[in-house]
Structures are given as C-alpha cells and as structure tokens.
Amino acid sequence: MIRKLDLDGVVMKPVTISVDDVAISAEEGEPIAAVLLRVPPFTARATPVSGAPRAPFCMMGVCFECLVEIDGETSTRSCLARARHGMSVRRQAARPDPLRNMGV
Numbered sequence: 001m002i003r004k005l006d007l008d009g010v011v012m013k014p015v016t017i018s019v020d021d022v023a024i025s026a027e028e029g030e031p032i033a034a035v036l037l038r039v040p041p042f043t044a045r046a047t048p049v050s051g052a053p054r055a056p057f058c059m060m061g062v063c064f065e066c067l068v069e070i071d072g073e074t075s076t077r078s079c080l081a082r083a084r085h086g087m088s089v090r091r092q093a094a095r096p097d098p099l100r101n102m103g104v
Contacts, residue, residue, distance in 0.1 A: 012027040012028055012029060012030070013027065013028050014026070014027060014028070015027065015028045015083055015084060015085040015086075015087075016085060016086070017032075017035065017083055017084075017085070017086070017087040017088070017089060018086075018087070018088045018089065019035065019036070019039050019089045019090075019091075020089070020090055020091060022039075024039055026083040027083065028082075028083060028084060028085070029082045029083060029084075030082065030083045031059070031078065031079050031080070031081070031082060031083075032066075032068065032070065032078035032079075032081045032082070032083060032087075032089055033056035033059060033066045033077075033078040033079040033081075034056075034059075035083060035089075036055070036056060036066070036068070036078060036089075036091075037055065037056060041053065042055055043055045043091060044056055044065065044066040044067060044068050044078055044091055044092070045065070045066070045067050045068065045091055045092035045093070046091075046092065046093045046094070048094060048095035051093075054066075056078060056079055058079070059079045060079060061077050061079055061080045064077065066078040066079045067092055068081075068089055068090060068091055068092055069089070069090040069091075069092055070087060070088070070089050070090075071087060071088050072088075074092065075092070
C-alpha cells in the first residue's frame with residue numbers, strides 16, 4: 001500500500017475545497033497550485049491586459065503566475081497556500097480592485 005506523507009511523516013488526509021464553486025478533493029496541506037494543475041482548465045488566472053491564461057510555474061512564490069482568490073482574499077499565491085477543508089478558491093480573471101476590501 002502506498003501512503004502519501006507530509007514533511008513530518010504524517011499521513012495526509014483528504015479534504016474538500018471549492019474551486020470556482022466546484023467541489024474538489026485535495027489532501028490537507030497540499031499546495032493549491034498543485035490542485036489547480038489537475039483541475040481543468042489547468043490555469044490560475046488571466047493576465048489583466050490581454051486576458052491570456054497563466055498557470056502555476058515556479059511553485060515557490062517567485063513568479064506570481066499562480067495568483068488566485070482564496071476565501072475572498074485576492075492575489076494570493078496559490079503555490080504557497082495549503083489546502084484545508086472548506087477553502088474557497090477562485091481563479092482570477094481580471095485585475096483585482098485594490099480598494100475592494102477597504103470599504104471605499
């Protein structure tokens with residue numbers, strides 16, 4: 001039997017997250033970018049100027065190609081965010097409004 005372990009050697013347990021309002025099975029602690037790479041359309045965002053699709057690339061928080069909205073927080077690097085039960089993830093299709101969460 002093959003069991004996936006986290007970095008501490010603990011067996012990873014399944015959780016359910018929402019990606020664009022669709023329930024997706026993931027493993028607790030799995031990078032959200034890894035989940036996006038197996039869920040069509042396999043992208044994280046669209047560029048604000050041309051709308052070209054972008055997918056996770058560096059997987060270590062340097063390139064910013066994996067920006068998504070997580071639980072209402074825009075421009076979150078999905079490669080650094082870890083899956084937890086009930087998390088809501090949305091692909092970013094446009095440039096987020098920087099004043100959105102400031103009550104302006």
